[in-house]
Amino acid sequence: MNWKIWALKKSPWVFHVNTGACNNCDIEIVNCLTPKFDVERLGIKLVGSPRHADALLVTGVVTRQALPRLREVYLQTPKPCVVFVIGACACGTGIFRNGYHVEGPVDKVIKEVDPQAIIAYVPGCPPKPEAIISGVVQALSIL
Amino acid sequence: MNRQELNNKLAQIKDKLIAIEQKTDNRIFLLCEAQNAYDVNKFLFEDVGIRFVIATGIDDKDCFEVLYHYSYDRTGCVITIKAFIRDRQQPKIQSVAPFLPAAEWIEREIHDLFGIDFPGHPDMRRLILADDWPEGVYPLRKNLSRDKPAVRKVEPSREVKE
Numbered sequence: 001m002n003w004k005i006w007a008l009k010k011s012p013w014v015f016h017v018n019t020g021a022c023n024n025c026d027i028e029i030v031n032c033l034t035p036k037f038d039v040e041r042l043g044i045k046l047v048g049s050p051r052h053a054d055a056l057l058v059t060g061v062v063t064r065q066a067l068p069r070l071r072e073v074y075l076q077t078p079k080p081c082v083v084f085v086i087g088a089c090a091c092g093t094g095i096f097r098n099g100y101h102v103e104g105p106v107d108k109v110i111k112e113v114d115p116q117a118i119i120a121y122v123p124g125c126p127p128k129p130e131a132i133i134s135g136v137v138q139a140l141s142i143l
Numbered sequence: 144m145n146r147q148e149l150n151n152k153l154a155q156i157k158d159k160l161i162a163i164e165q166k167t168d169n170r171i172f173l174l175c176e177a178q179n180a181y182d183v184n185k186f187l188f189e190d191v192g193i194r195f196v197i198a199t200g201i202d203d204k205d206c207f208e209v210l211y212h213y214s215y216d217r218t219g220c221v222i223t224i225k226a227f228i229r230d231r232q233q234p235k236i237q238s239v240a241p242f243l244p245a246a247e248w249i250e251r252e253i254h255d256l257f258g259i260d261f262p263g264h265p266d267m268r269r270l271i272l273a274d275d276w277p278e279g280v281y282p283l284r285k286n287l288s289r290d291k292p293a294v295r296k297v298e299p300s301r302e303v304k305e
Binding site for chain 2: 063064065098101133
C-alpha cells in the first residue's frame with residue numbers, strides 16, 4: 001500500500017465546505033461529532049483549514065458564487081485527498097436542477113479541476129449521521 | 144381593534160385603492176396601483192399601526208406585482224397590499240424603506256431578481272445575486288432566456304499534484 005494512502009486512512013481530518021446547502025446536511029455533520037456518535041474517537045476530526053485536511057465534506061449544490069471558492073479549497077487541500085459529497089443536492093443538484101444560480105453537482109466541478117479526484121457520495125436529504133459514518137468507512141476501506 | 148374598527152380604518156383610504164378583497168376571515172387584500180402604494184403602506188404602518196412582515200414580487204406577464212404583507216398579531220389577520228406596476232419596460236415603485244427600515248433588504252432582493260426600481264431607497268446595492276452576475280439580467284422574470292450567463296473563468300492558482 002502506498003504510504004500516503006496509509007497515512008490518509010489512519011486518522012482522516014476533514015474540512016467542511018458548504019457550497020450552498022440549506023444547512024440541514026451541515027447539522028447532520030455536526031451531529032456526527034456530538035457525544036452520541038462521537039467520530040473523534042475514530043480519529044475523524046473537523047479542522048479549520050483545508051491545508052490541514054485529508055478529506056473534504058462538501059454539502060449543497062454548487063452555486064455560481066461558490067464555484068471559484070470550491071475550486072480554490074480543493075486545490076489547497078494536500079493530495080491525495082478524498083472528497084465526500086454529502087446530500088442529494090451535492091450528489092446530483094436535487095430540486096435545484098436548472099436553477100439560475102446552479103453550476104452543477106459537486107463532482108462535475110471537482111473533476112474539471114482534477115479528473116483523478118477521489119470522490120465518495122453519501123446521498124440523502126439529509127443523510128443520517130449513520131449514513132455519513134458508513135460512507136466514510138466504506139470509502140476508506142476501498143482505498 | 145376589532146374587525147369593525149379595522150374596516151372603518153380601511154375605509155379612510157378607499158380612494159387610493161382599486162378594491163378590497165376579503166378572501167377569508169383573517170386574509171384581506173388591498174389592491175392598488177403602484178403610484179398609490181407608498182401612501183397605503185404609510186397609512187397601514189403609521190396610522191393603523193400593524194406589523195410589516197415581508198414583501199413579495201410577482202411577474203404577472205403583463206404587469207409586475209409587489210405585495211406588502213402586514214400582520215395584525217392580536218387577531219392573526221394578515222393584510223396584503225397588492226401593488227400593480229403596469230410599465231414593464233421601466234418598472235418602478237416608490238420605496239417604503241425611508242419610514243419602514245425592515246423593508247430595506249427585501250426591496251434590494253426584489254430589485255435584484257425582478258429589476259423593479261425603488262426610487263427613494265437609501266442603499267440600493269446588490270444583495271443576493273452572485274458578484275459576477277451581469278447587470279440587467281433578472282433571473283425571476285418570465286421572459287428570461289434559459290441559457291445562463293457564462294461563468295467567469297478562474298484560472299487555478301496551482302497544479303494538482305501529489
